[in-house]
Amino acid sequence: MEALAEQGVTVIFKADAERMRDGTKPWTFVASGAPFREGLLVRTDAKSVEDCLAICLPRLREAGLTIPE
Numbered sequence: 001m002e003a004l005a006e007q008g009v010t011v012i013f014k015a016d017a018e019r020m021r022d023g024t025k026p027w028t029f030v031a032s033g034a035p036f037r038e039g040l041l042v043r044t045d046a047k048s049v050e051d052c053l054a055i056c057l058p059r060l061r062e063a064g065l066t067i068p069e
Helices: 002-006 017-022 049-062
Strands: 009-015 027-033 042-046
Touching: 002 009, 009 049, 027 049, 042 049
Parallel strands: none
Antiparallel strands: 009 027, 027 042
């Protein structure tokens, strides 16, 4: 996440206790900021942090951001 912040991206991870109790997707990942054109926002809700990253990191790379493996 540090590499994203260094490129001007704001990243938020959130764990929602209510959704966790309900057995739904409790984790939210949101990335936004200056590198994105036209106010692009990369966001997903998932069952785990790993699932959030598996979904969002490829989208961030497609947007031209450099993310170490």
